[in-house]
Amino acid sequence: MKNKWLGFACLLPLLSGCNDANSSISASSDTVSKQQIDTIITNINKLYPDASTELKQNALNTAVRAIENLVFVKGGSFEMGDFGSPCEIPSVTRNRIDWSPDVKCLASFSSVETGANKVHKVTLDSYSMSAYETSFMDMEWMRQINGLPVADNKWDGYHIIKGEVIERDSEDYEYLLTRRKNQSAGTKNWHQAKDYCQWLGNLTALPFDLPTEAQWEYAARNRGEKRYYSTNNGYLQYRNGQYFNPNTGYYINYTDDEVNAGTGLENNLGKWPANPLGIYGMSNNISEWTNDWYSPDYYQGSPELNPQGPKSGEEKVMRDGKGSMTIDRVNKPIKRDSYYPSSSFRCSLQQKTPATIVNP
Structure with a gap:
């Protein structure tokens, strides 16, 4: 890590x-x-x-x-939403797309359904974003001091035992620590993510919270650039992957040194290179909660300055997820019955200046 x-x-x-x-x-x-x-x-x-x-x-x-671990994100304006892609991708893979002003097709298959096809101008104040998703152990320390049970499912073989918790002095717990210690914190619902960030705020007297959806996308796209994936170079480069080079007419394989993403969940936070802002894991197959309520129509009338999402709703917006682009929106109910390791979060700092001060 x-x-x-x-x-x-x-x-x-x-x-x-x-x-x-x-x-x-x-x-x-x-x-x-x-x-x-x-x-x-x-x-x-x-x-x-x-x-x-x-x-x-x-x-x-x-x-x-x-x-x-906070990364300061200087505010600015960008065009939020599905900014389009070539109808025919020269590299012959959606994992490697270059944007150009003459694009005529939508980049994401889900953009019409989720409303992301409504591109709109957004202007954000400066803020800070955690470089990493919240780790399982950081969530565990918060839950321990607050007398809360372990944030994971108790299993009987391949089946979740509903209503039972993992005891911290058990073999199940020791096994869980070896398996999940350096992974992102799984969540059962949006409130657990919100509560953790606000707990940090209570301890630090700083305005920690979940990022807004606009803040998440702005940071993932390196302050609003037209990037399809939040990696070091804007592409997803898998092990044993390849792409077509139209200039040479040959397929090119990625070397081990060029790999910047995996097909499963990260077993260690920060495993793959950060995006240009220095933020890790915003294209790592793990969906992250944002502060916003979800509505497919919200982009139609979203305010330009620091949008906060609809005032109410039944589902929250999640971003990233398996194979998702930086413009993909996912809607999830705020309450679920089980913990999902693929549903995590990172906290942001809702102030216009950096939080850290170098000691004299």
């Missing part, structure tokens, strides 16, 4: 001079100020006075890491 993990020089109680001398937890960071860390420590002690030192320390580490 390529996250910038916390340094451990100041994690032991005996070395708590790095922060508030009256606290049993502490942390250091190259990018998050001592004042910000002290704020987090104060809020943890206030919100969870009876929690163990270990739980408080894990919460502190998670909150500081969340700030460290």
Whole structure:
């Protein structure tokens, strides 16, 4: 995992001079100020006075890491929606498309159904986006300190046991940690994603939240460029994949060094190269919750400045997902019966300035 993990020089109680001398937890960071860390420590002690030192320390580490992993996205204007594609793709694969002003076909098969075919101008203020989807372990630390059960299904062979939870002192839990530790957090519903981001906000006193749909697309498309996939080069390049070069008349195979995507779920966050903004996993087969209610008609009358989605609805917008382009919209009910490892989220920071301050 390529996250910038916390340094451990100041994690032991005996070395708590790095922060508030009256606290049993502490942390250091190259990018998050001592004042910000002290704020987090104060809020943890206030919100969870009876929690163990270990739980408080894990919460502190998670909150500081969340700030460290933020990528500042400078605001601007872009044309949101399905910006089209060539009707005949020269590379003979939808995974490798180049946009040109004379495109005449829609890029996505679902754009008419979801309303993404209504291209419209959007102007966004600056904000920050997490470079990574929320990890299973970061979600686990939040759930532990809040007395919530493990966010995953209990299985009996190939069948989910409804109504039962995984006990944290069980073999099932130990197996789950080895399998899911560095993967994205699966969710059962939208509220779990929303609650996690707002929990970060409570600890940090910063406006953490889910990104809006417009913020998600703007970041995935490298500040609104006409990119079909949110990879390092705008293409999906699978292992053993190939494309047709019309200039030579030959098919070209991707080398191992050129692979930038997989056909399944990532087993480690940050496994594939980031997009040009430095954000990972926005084309990794995992659907991500956004803050917006879903309506196929919303793009028809969406406001230009910082659209927030419809005021109400029955489903929420998810973005990315298996084989999805950066313009694809997915609608999901906010409540479901089981956890889905392919339904995750990342948090954003809803302020116009960067969150991190380099320590003096």
